[in-house]
Amino acid sequence: AWFHRSSALPQSGAPPLPQSSFFPSVDGVMLPPGTFTNRVAFITGGGTGLGRAMTTTLSHLGAQCIIASRKVDVLQQTAEEISKATGNKVHAVQCDVRDPQAVSQCVNQMEEMAGLPDIVINNAAGNFVCPSERLSPNGWKSITDIVLNGTAFVTLELGKRLIQKQKGAAFLAITTIYAESGSGFVVPSASAKAGVEALYKSLAAEWGRYGLRFNIIQPGPIRTKGAFSRLDPTGAFEKGMISRIPVGRLGKPEEIANLAAYMSSDYATWMSGAVIRFDGGEYVSMAGEFNDLRRVTPEQWKMMEAMIRSTKGS
Amino acid sequence: AWFHRSSALPQSGAPPLPQSSFFPSVDGVMLPPGTFTNRVAFITGGGTGLGRAMTTTLSHLGAQCIIASRKVDVLQQTAEEISKATGNKVHAVQCDVRDPQAVSQCVNQMEEMAGLPDIVINNAAGNFVCPSERLSPNGWKSITDIVLNGTAFVTLELGKRLIQKQKGAAFLAITTIYAESGSGFVVPSASAKAGVEALYKSLAAEWGRYGLRFNIIQPGPIRTKGAFSRLDPTGAFEKGMISRIPVGRLGKPEEIANLAAYMSSDYATWMSGAVIRFDGGEYVSMAGEFNDLRRVTPEQWKMMEAMIRSTKGS
Amino acid sequence: AWFHRSSALPQSGAPPLPQSSFFPSVDGVMLPPGTFTNRVAFITGGGTGLGRAMTTTLSHLGAQCIIASRKVDVLQQTAEEISKATGNKVHAVQCDVRDPQAVSQCVNQMEEMAGLPDIVINNAAGNFVCPSERLSPNGWKSITDIVLNGTAFVTLELGKRLIQKQKGAAFLAITTIYAESGSGFVVPSASAKAGVEALYKSLAAEWGRYGLRFNIIQPGPIRTKGAFSRLDPTGAFEKGMISRIPVGRLGKPEEIANLAAYMSSDYATWMSGAVIRFDGGEYVSMAGEFNDLRRVTPEQWKMMEAMIRSTKGS
Amino acid sequence: AWFHRSSALPQSGAPPLPQSSFFPSVDGVMLPPGTFTNRVAFITGGGTGLGRAMTTTLSHLGAQCIIASRKVDVLQQTAEEISKATGNKVHAVQCDVRDPQAVSQCVNQMEEMAGLPDIVINNAAGNFVCPSERLSPNGWKSITDIVLNGTAFVTLELGKRLIQKQKGAAFLAITTIYAESGSGFVVPSASAKAGVEALYKSLAAEWGRYGLRFNIIQPGPIRTKGAFSRLDPTGAFEKGMISRIPVGRLGKPEEIANLAAYMSSDYATWMSGAVIRFDGGEYVSMAGEFNDLRRVTPEQWKMMEAMIRSTKGS
Numbered sequence A, B, C, D: 001a002w003f004h005r006s007s008a009l010p011q012s013g014a015p016p017l018p019q020s021s022f023f024p025s026v027d028g029v030m031l032p033p034g035t036f037t038n039r040v041a042f043i044t045g046g047g048t049g050l051g052r053a054m055t056t057t058l059s060h061l062g063a064q065c066i067i068a069s070r071k072v073d074v075l076q077q078t079a080e081e082i083s084k085a086t087g088n089k090v091h092a093v094q095c096d097v098r099d100p101q102a103v104s105q106c107v108n109q110m111e112e113m114a115g116l117p118d119i120v121i122n123n124a125a126g127n128f129v130c131p132s133e134r135l136s137p138n139g140w141k142s143i144t145d146i147v148l149n150g151t152a153f154v155t156l157e158l159g160k161r162l163i164q165k166q167k168g169a170a171f172l173a174i175t176t177i178y179a180e181s182g183s184g185f186v187v188p189s190a191s192a193k194a195g196v197e198a199l200y201k202s203l204a205a206e207w208g209r210y211g212l213r214f215n216i217i218q219p220g221p222i223r224t225k226g227a228f229s230r231l232d233p234t235g236a237f238e239k240g241m242i243s244r245i246p247v248g249r250l251g252k253p254e255e256i257a258n259l260a261a262y263m264s265s266d267y268a269t270w271m272s273g274a275v276i277r278f279d280g281g282e283y284v285s286m287a288g289e290f291n292d293l294r295r296v297t298p299e300q301w302k303m304m305e306a307m308i309r310s311t312k313g314s
């Protein structure tokens, strides 16, 4: 029964909790039109999932976007679709972020097409669930090479060129709520994302003087094919996840996109070195030792209260 | 020389760093007009400083605001000024948050005037610099009673009534960047603010099921009379503070207000239990062990590099 | 069925997990005999539970101990029993830590009997589980006044006198694993303990120059009557708690006592501002988003692996 | 003048602060003799610095030690010297932890010589100060390959074999105080160490059921040739570091060794997923926003107090 659903990501998964009606999502773009006019944004992994949503929002707000990942066909289709919807240019550039030379060439292309970026979003990643005792050195590297080294190569390459040209920029990295706590069964991802957070906090301190700022979003669970097909292939895990999210539902790519756009905008120029958890409250709900008491009924509480009151001494 | 400036808060303090030109502040309101139409917002300490700025922004966006603190004349003047500027009602209610009964009466008044709030901002606070060995029990309580107990009384009172009426709401608390790390010389504030953060993270987990969400902003230094006159009465400290802020300048009340408005809006309904540091990068800059190396010149780096390269073994 | 056990704390609760055989507890004293000869230790709440265990260990190691709390009869019996077992003096002093004057008088008595302490352990606390919407302002204060104000009054009073006399000391506070994350249903405790942690980290920074150092233990669940009768009065919660502890068992007071003795000893003079979680791994186990996958069987993993491998694209 | 000292690590660097007389270090071994009899300990980077100190302490306490790193001559000399001093076997095994195959062969050798370990200390690391804009992809990898991948390869290899043989073990990783905050100028190290912490917290949660526990020490500055020659080649930085350490002095390798031995012993079987900062208070001292006020004199405090008292309103 735990594997009752097919691996093709269904349109809709487990139902939200009742309280989610208090927490409706807003899909519309939040920032004022034209916020990013004449700005260039570079988004890794921009062809799918959250990267696609962030690109869409930035493009709607006037940015010229460059999206980069391995699958050039996916990128091109996304670029076209977004560009058509927003009327602003979206460029697709093939780039495997694990390869420093590929990164360098990709930035060359960007410089030619659009110039160095004002906004950089390190969003590309890989991940899959796996008991750690089944993990080979190659399995380990297949994730950390993308997430940690890839982010570093992109960030160092762009940082050096921006510094050289005395151009400011806002960097954003997408990590995860388990980057700080760690988590079993996604260990290479946890380690690599923690590394990304330290990288960004370090550079926020070091490179502010060059006009660069660095911030982080830690998303909780948001249904994308890339993430869910490798983290919950059977669909059996989703219900339990929702049941512990205080807001009672998964997040939506558009919600991340609005937050990311804010953080990348001039409304947030004073933000650097920040780490924003955006997860419907899942993290604090899991981490707090007595939160399971949510299952206790009002009648049971009355009885427990009476027992506690009658306790004498220590 | 360290006390060369008068205690009257000067219009402008220490100058920003050169890189601040990369990080211009935007004073305009970020969210779409009408975002808070038909919403009621309750802001403690809304008569001055950051509270006043947040009230102004919410009011501009259509909210009916209730501001509460001890000095009713200050509140009334602020209420009038904002209301005049925005065209929306701002109510002034006297309330000392240290007194649970006063809090309860204040909420009664609010219910009559505007109903229970959709947005609650716990912003009232007290603070002053003082070596801890000079701190009496009363000195300790003069801060913690406002910051921790005051926030708790307001939050519990409103939470109970909202739950009772099955009404959802977004709570926001204003803490500080030293709530996690602690800090000497402002110890009661550090302790109380840490308590507020735990309160909010706890309730984010516990009260999500009732339609309530809870988030936190940790501001870095923002020039307000209330804060700076008690934290840097001589003005001697400000320059050092700016020198370690990567973004090279203090924050502005309007920047906090835009962030607070976002967090209180439906664009952020999926945000709960989040703690957002907003400080120009000051925290990571102070905390990172090797950040003082920013003082090393390029020539010195070359020499150090040569020395490191020539090192053999461990 | 959830309330099947009596409120009298049974000798043994839920059984440990199989892996606990890998993690045997050692009850014996760890530090070399005489480690605390000629040292004076002050332990609040030293009459029961963890405080009693820490007092026992310090006394075994040669310290002259002063234990203080409200119930003088309990204190006196404990003092006698420990003193008899170890051959070293243990003094019982009545003191309600919520009352600054009582604290001052208690320290007067200690100074007369033994001099100012070399070791201070802030261990006194109160706590009970309760939905926050059932919490009155008095309920809130009944906990925070002991935990936060009580710790502050003891710490400030002793700190001032030690500084005045130019005497060094090691301070230790006992907090909890939910001080950082917060937790529903124990909200006043979470807030007050977070405040204690900030207090200690702040003073570690500020008062080092006076020869004082400050550290923290965050215990996970350890079966004491004081804690368990108010946190799990029915006994229904314990099994769930154990099931998520990686080490597979509750902690023992003697284990805390050995850690506390180490941190208070000269072996740890370089330790200050440290926060040591000691919880069998419970915190990381709860907090990590994918740790529930521990329930997946090896056969299920094989199938999931196949599904993941067959996934194409994002 | 900042480069006034030679790169050869002098016997003694900058002098300690006056308060350090309150905080004498104890060099002797803390745990009871024979604590590790019949235990096998594996220490990477055990030939020098902190690794050598930890090996010495474990060996004194009865453990059979295996030390592994790249320089086999250094290892052999250390092994001989320690073995001679303690009377217990110390084996030297050449191993570059960046190479999974080398790690596997090293473990083969260990299994033959001594069996699988009861204690594993991941201590090997590389680091050097460098402005990030001068860092090449190879420079980045030269550190992260040792620190993060190396630790992962060692941990996964040993974990798998221990699980297979149903043998319990205590793992310890040596990270750094800037792993959480990040730090400029040592960015690859900060990122990789953060990754190691997430790895350990993750496995603490996941592998407890197999009898394995995982803990972390974050050392502050301890004068070793390996660290200081690459982090402070000119010696110019040390004085500033000491000036902000509340305890007023650097740490000593023996102090780390006693803590590490405790954490690896059965006295700490209930400890897993813990992160212990051991740094003389440096971290909290740097991170706390108002700690610079330590420079204010008593006379200045009196004046500031008067100014604050005379402030009216906000």
Ligand SMILES: NC(=O)c1ccc[n+]([C@@H]2O[C@H](COP(=O)([O-])OP(=O)(O)OC[C@H]3O[C@@H](n4cnc5c(N)ncnc54)[C@H](OP(=O)(O)O)[C@@H]3O)[C@@H](O)[C@H]2O)c1
Pocket: A044, A045, A046, A047, A048, A049, A050, A051, A068, A069, A070, A071, A072, A074, A095, A096, A097, A098, A122, A123, A124, A125, A126, A127, A146, A150, A174, A175, A176, A177, A218, A219, A220, A221, A222, A223, A224, A225, A226, A227, A228, C313, C314
């Ligand atoms: N969805 C969630 O619930 C969730 C939660 C927490 C964090 N996140 C984070 O959010 C980000 C986006 O995830 P998502 O859910 O949108 O999944 P996704 O659609 O799978 O996005 C991952 C993207 O990374 C790109 N990528 C992978 N390897 C690459 C490489 N070597 N070089 C360049 N690009 C590469 C992929 O494109 P190609 O295949 O074309 O290379 C893909 O577009 C990730 O950082 C993820 O960790 C997601």
Ligand SMILES: NC(=O)c1ccc[n+]([C@@H]2O[C@H](COP(=O)([O-])OP(=O)(O)OC[C@H]3O[C@@H](n4cnc5c(N)ncnc54)[C@H](OP(=O)(O)O)[C@@H]3O)[C@@H](O)[C@H]2O)c1
Pocket: B044, B045, B046, B047, B048, B049, B050, B051, B068, B069, B070, B071, B072, B074, B095, B096, B097, B098, B122, B123, B124, B125, B126, B127, B146, B150, B174, B175, B176, B177, B218, B219, B220, B221, B222, B223, B224, B225, B226, B227, B228, D313, D314
């Ligand atoms: N400015 C900064 O750099 C900075 C940095 C970090 C955090 N913060 C935080 O930001 C918030 C606003 O500070 P601010 O800079 O705007 O200073 P502020 O103008 O002094 O604001 C504090 C407000 O709290 C109110 N208040 C004080 N005691 C009260 C009580 N017992 N009951 C009700 N209200 C009370 C005050 O009004 P009455 O006097 O009329 O009661 C005042 O309006 C505070 O929480 C502060 O800790 C500020």
Ligand SMILES: NC(=O)c1ccc[n+]([C@@H]2O[C@H](COP(=O)([O-])OP(=O)(O)OC[C@H]3O[C@@H](n4cnc5c(N)ncnc54)[C@H](OP(=O)(O)O)[C@@H]3O)[C@@H](O)[C@H]2O)c1
Pocket: A313, A314, C044, C045, C046, C047, C048, C049, C050, C051, C068, C069, C070, C071, C072, C074, C095, C096, C097, C098, C122, C123, C124, C125, C126, C127, C146, C150, C174, C175, C176, C177, C218, C219, C220, C221, C222, C223, C224, C225, C226, C227, C228
């Ligand atoms: N056991 C656990 O699982 C656990 C877990 C995490 C943290 N802790 C912490 O460990 C510490 C000890 O707890 P425990 O389990 O040993 O429970 P306990 O036996 O109930 O200890 C609490 C002690 O505090 C004293 N106390 C309470 N109010 C006081 C007051 N106003 N003034 C002075 N003393 C007061 C009590 O003595 P009187 O009644 O005589 O005043 C009692 O001896 C506490 O800080 C607790 O929060 C325990």
Ligand SMILES: NC(=O)c1ccc[n+]([C@@H]2O[C@H](COP(=O)([O-])OP(=O)(O)OC[C@H]3O[C@@H](n4cnc5c(N)ncnc54)[C@H](OP(=O)(O)O)[C@@H]3O)[C@@H](O)[C@H]2O)c1
Pocket: B313, B314, D044, D045, D046, D047, D048, D049, D050, D051, D068, D069, D070, D071, D072, D074, D095, D096, D097, D098, D122, D123, D124, D125, D126, D127, D146, D150, D174, D175, D176, D177, D218, D219, D220, D221, D222, D223, D224, D225, D226, D227, D228
């Ligand atoms: N000393 C401090 O102030 C300080 C502060 C914070 C953290 N730490 C940490 O403490 C640990 C020990 O540092 P230390 O100060 O004792 O410096 P160290 O003497 O330089 O120790 C580093 C050790 O790592 C070994 N190593 C380096 N690369 C290796 C590789 N590829 N494979 C296997 N072993 C390798 C080295 O031996 P070979 O050259 O023979 O390979 C050396 O023995 C490190 O993790 C460091 O990050 C130290």
